Amino acid sequence: MDHVITCKELVELVTDYLEGTLSGETRAQMERHVAGCDGCTKYLEQMRRTIQLTGNVREEDLSAAQREDLLRLFRDWKKG
Amino acid sequence: MDLKVDETALLHSLRQRDELAFTQLVEQYHASLVRLARLFVHEETVAEELSQETWIAVLHGLDGFEGRSSLKTWIFTILTNKAKTRSLRENRSLVFSDFEDDHFDSPTVAPQRFKDASAGASANHWAVEPASWAGIPEEIILSGETLHLIRQTIAGLPEQQRAVITLRDIEEFSAQEICNILGISETNQRVLLHRARARVREALEDYLQAEH
Numbered sequence: 001m002d003h004v005i006t007c008k009e010l011v012e013l014v015t016d017y018l019e020g021t022l023s024g025e026t027r028a029q030m031e032r033h034v035a036g037c038d039g040c041t042k043y044l045e046q047m048r049r050t051i052q053l054t055g056n057v058r059e060e061d062l063s064a065a066q067r068e069d070l071l072r073l074f075r076d077w078k079k080g
Numbered sequence: 081m082d083l084k085v086d087e088t089a090l091l092h093s094l095r096q097r098d099e100l101a102f103t104q105l106v107e108q109y110h111a112s113l114v115r116l117a118r119l120f121v122h123e124e125t126v127a128e129e130l131s132q133e134t135w136i137a138v139l140h141g142l143d144g145f146e147g148r149s150s151l152k153t154w155i156f157t158i159l160t161n162k163a164k165t166r167s168l169r170e171n172r173s174l175v176f177s178d179f180e181d182d183h184f185d186s187p188t189v190a191p192q193r194f195k196d197a198s199a200g201a202s203a204n205h206w207a208v209e210p211a212s213w214a215g216i217p218e219e220i221i222l223s224g225e226t227l228h229l230i231r232q233t234i235a236g237l238p239e240q241q242r243a244v245i246t247l248r249d250i251e252e253f254s255a256q257e258i259c260n261i262l263g264i265s266e267t268n269q270r271v272l273l274h275r276a277r278a279r280v281r282e283a284l285e286d287y288l289q290a291e292h
Binding site for chain 2 (some may be wrong): 007009021037077
């Protein structure tokens with residue numbers, strides 16, 4: 001007899017699901033639930049979007065001073 | 081596969097004392113190193129210093145680097161070790177094995193969002209469903225304010241959660257790499273990530289609802 005996952009349980013499985021660490025059986029139960037549940041479909045969508053937006057926080061640019069400092073380190077090392 | 085090849089070529093150039101290769105590497109990772117260091121030490125200047133020390137150690141360790149981990153993981157592990165030592169000295173230890181201050185069993189979505197036992201068969205199903213974000217204009221979702229909110233929310237997380245979400249969702253390390261860098265188990269890594277992501281989602285939900 002399959003355990004029926006409730007929405008309250010499902011939201012706590014979302015990270016395991018997205019990280020691919022659920023057992024095949026739990027994964028299948030979860031997917032069945034989501035397929036028939038509007039709220040959980042939207043929750044999962046929100047979580048995916050959240051992860052994607054968090055990735056946008058990355059800032060890359062180095063300041064001129066940082067780049068200069070690092071190149072000086074490199075040149076010192078190169079001189080040995 | 082390509083990544084591995086690129087890394088081998090990069091490593092070769094670095095060992096040849098190729099300045100361009102080094103520049104490429106620091107452009108790619110320096111900002112991330114500083115961000116990671118900031119998880120352990122308060123001051124930006126100390127974080128910068130630790131990152132510079134890391135580069136010195138990387139340069140001096142290049143010839144002995146055996147490639148058992150990726151170059152990236154190796155660099156970040158050096159930084160983490162230095163930052164941990166420094167934060168201990170600063171008396172500000174980030175103790176990853178100690179989860180006392182965190183309520184690991186508490187739900188990540190407010191219980192009021194679900195129907196209670198009086199609802200019978202539909203108990204524990206949504207009472208207040210999440211809204212779809214599909215109709216929200218992209219210029220709001222991708223706005224500077226949204227990014228600022230995410231940054232602020234992450235900054236306000238407990239330290240271990242902040243470390244894990246930064247490494248996983250911003251720096252995009254694999255779960256295994258994060259466990260190695262922070263010295264935590266995969267289960268703890270995932271629980272911390274789960275709680276951190278749930279907090280960011282909740283903050284976004286509140287914000288986007290108000291904006292919409």
